Amino acid sequence: MEKFELYILGCGSALPTNRHFATSQVVDIRDKLFMIDCGEGAQMQLRKSRLKFSRLNHIFISHLHGDHCFGLLGLISTFGLLGRTAELHIYSPKGLEELLAPMLAFFCRKLSYKVIFHEFETKEAALIYEDRSITVTTIPLEHRIPCCGFLFTEKPGLNHIVRDMVDFYKVPLFEINHIKNGADYITPEGEVVLNTKLTIPATPPRSYAYCSDTIFREKIIDQIKGVDLLFHEATFAQSELARARETFHTTAEQAAFIAREAGVGKLVIGHFSARYEDEELLLQEASAVFPSTVLAKEGLCVQI
Incomplete structure (x- = not known):
């Protein structure tokens, strides 16, 4: 079976802690690397994971909050120092290119490669990437600013x-x-x-869905129905339900409900609030609803 793996580089939320890095992941599909979000420290974690920088050509940014994109400038700069020549494609809601352009002009004036920005709308699901092996489709989420998750789906193979x-x-x-x-x-x-x-028959195509950050949103269930692996934010425990609603985040129990109703194979929860020194409570609450739940942690690799 061809490689299809998820690497967790960071699974914390906005407030830095000494336990977690800001949100970032890498999906490895047949040795092609796709980064999802790029919080501070993402390139350090990428080094630790021993994944090859040269195989990362596509970065997907869910929304323009700093804990999901502050690592981009450093990563782009490092690619330049490494003498990269391949194009780097960055997919995001509207506004990222406008924000980064002045900094790239100042700090990365003589890049040896092109950075190409692709903007997507966040109201409706849309196909934003396709190659011979996979498609990537946006998952409309509901956060304080425009935000989307991403659905990675293998194309059906030949017999x-x-x-x-x-x-x-x-x-x-x-x-x-x-x-x-x-x-x-x-x-x-x-x-x-x-x-x-x-x-x-060919091996059934596999799929991975990433949903962070969002308020509890049942509308996503139909789109992620039956995925092999779901990452869903679980910023708070159920005792902080009011806070979750106020900040447009999800509790662990709500994330598990989404996983159960969508009939997914496995759930990974993350984007943990800094208030929790031990996320075991979040795991217990999620597992009570959907037993096949694991906690995200830096360095975790999940094979799909």
Whole structure:
């Protein structure tokens, strides 16, 4: 099975602590790296993860709060110091390019590569990235400013060839791609060999959904239905429900409700408030609703 992994670089919220870095993640799909949010310290954590800087070409910013994007300038500068030549694509709600342009002009005047900004709307889900293997679609969230999550979905693969049967029927090499795409094989004698004899179904496509920051929002359930892995913010315990509503955040129990109703495979909770020195309470509250829940932590790698 091809690689599809989530690396947690930071899982804290806005107020810095000595336990967590600000929000940042990397999704590794077949050795292509996609960063989600880039809080302070993201490049340090990227170093610790031993992921190759050169394989990171796409960064997705959920919203323009500092704990989700203050690490960008440093990372862009470091890429320049490393002699990067490949384009860097940054996807975000409107306004990021305008904010970064003066700083890039001052601190990164002679970059050896291009930084290309892609703006997306946050009201409706939209396809913002696609290659041969995956699509990335926005998930409209509700926060104090425009905000979106991201849905990473593998494209369906081709059927797998049953080598013994292909050899038995002496299938020519030029027919293999047709068979992988579902075609039957007709022998020189006119016999029809059904595709189901020659192949086995491809591995079901996998998916990952990232939802941070947002108030409790049931509208996302339909879009993330059945994903293999969900990261959902769980800034507060249920005792702080009023505070969660006031700040447009979610409790751990609410995040677990979303995971249960969407029928996801596994839930990772994060974006923890600095008030919690031990997030075990948040894990207990979430697990009571959705048992397949784990706490985010720096250095955690989850295989999908």
